Amino acid sequence: MIKNISSINSEFIIINYIYNDFYFSKKILEILKEEDFFFDTTKKFFIQKQFFLKLKFLDEKLVFSNLKNLLEKSKKRKMLKILFNISFDLIYYNNIEENIFDKINFLQNFKKSNFFFKKVDYKKILKNYFLENEKNFFTGYKKLDNIINGLQKGNLIILAGRPSIGKTSFSLNIIKNLILFKKKIIFFSLEMTVNQLLIRLISIILEINHDNFIKNNFNNMDIKKISFFIKNINFDELIIKDCSNLSSNDIESQLEYYKKNNINIEIIIIDYIQLMKSEFYSNNRVLEVSDISRSLKLIAKHFNCVVIALSQLNRLVEYRVEKTPVLSDLRDSGSIEQDADIVIFLHKKKLNFVDILVAKNRNGSLGIINFIFKNEYTKFLQI
Numbered sequence: 605m606i607k608n609i610s611s612i613n614s615e616f617i618i619i620n621y622i623y624n625d626f627y628f629s630k631k632i633l634e635i636l637k638e639e640d641f642f643f644d645t646t647k648k649f650f651i652q653k654q655f656f657l658k659l660k661f662l663d664e665k666l667v668f669s670n671l672k673n674l675l676e677k678s679k680k681r682k683m684l685k686i687l688f689n690i691s692f693d694l695i696y697y698n699n700i701e702e703n704i705f706d707k708i709n710f711l712q713n714f715k716k717s718n719f720f721f722k723k724v725d726y727k728k729i730l731k732n733y734f735l736e737n738e739k740n741f742f743t744g745y746k747k748l749d750n751i752i753n754g755l756q757k758g759n760l761i762i763l764a765g766r767p768s769i770g771k772t773s774f775s776l777n778i779i780k781n782l783i784l785f786k787k788k789i790i791f792f793s794l795e796m797t798v799n800q801l802l803i804r805l806i807s808i809i810l811e812i813n814h815d816n817f818i819k820n821n822f823n824n825m826d827i828k829k830i831s832f833f834i835k836n837i838n839f840d841e842l843i844i845k846d847c848s849n850l851s852s853n854d855i856e857s858q859l860e861y862y863k864k865n866n867i868n869i870e871i872i873i874i875d876y877i878q879l880m881k882s883e884f885y886s887n888n889r890v891l892e893v894s895d896i897s898r899s900l901k902l903i904a905k906h907f908n909c910v911v912i913a914l915s916q917l918n919r920l921v922e923y924r925v926e927k928t929p930v931l932s933d934l935r936d937s938g939s940i941e942q943d944a945d946i947v948i949f950l951h952k953k954k955l956n957f958v959d960i961l962v963a964k965n966r967n968g969s970l971g972i973i974n975f976i977f978k979n980e981y982t983k984f985l986q987i
Contacts, residue, residue, distance in 0.1 A: 610642035614670040623655035744781025765950035852899030876914035894939035
């Protein structure tokens, strides 16, 4: 049975071809991922960029036949993994969860990928690039946008900080600004409920004390603001998903579902990356988080959207004399800083004063922006 989902011969031939530097080696390498290899030995050689045998010639017909075989078997394994997850959810949960239908839809739309070397129209790519630049959207914070050049599609942005510093609140402040530009946003929350997030968002927009919602204690001005909000403002562009557990496959299946229904998701926010589960089962959490961060980057590229993933920092930063966070403080994995296009840290210096540090920016400069945090509204104001 295992021969129907794997082929050691195909994997052996492809490894030898791509790392012996033949004519199509680089192009084939671009379409392959670690999970396309089933066997530990071939997977290891793929990661380490090594060949089994030094070769001067390999028949290209043989190579492409085995490449097709390898990719088809890889696709079978992915489909089996989704089917297994569906079966597990049906057996484990009392009720039929909504994400089961998303997975089924994703499975039904599992089309053959067309990788093979289409002629590239570079003029068209350049034209689309300039047209898309005109449609760039921004966080609403001018100084931050000047440094990171706005939110660019295909980017993975990591928003990191120690617990209770305001990561979720800052992401909601960005959402508040983006709603005005009618951008379609999906927020995956693994920590807070939909009600809690909506209350925070309304508190930010209307500048009503957050505690008033919890105590149900509003003055006349608060009631007028809420009444105006209900009549004039809607959250049609915002989708909030309260997830008890979430994997990159779950995100993909949701995006495929929305895409099929002509809903173009432009921004994905995940709160937060360390609470996600990996499809790569391992006792090593570092490897699992590495798999998650790489998958999120691939999702940003594949669906041409912005992925903003919140992240925790290591506790060790609290024990240093200089408490300003650095890239190595990202919790659980060095791959997060490697996969991210932009890494932003939240760093509280004094009460209600927060520095936003752009510590990594693949396509721009680095910098620090000073903010005031209004705790009663959970609102960030740029100084």
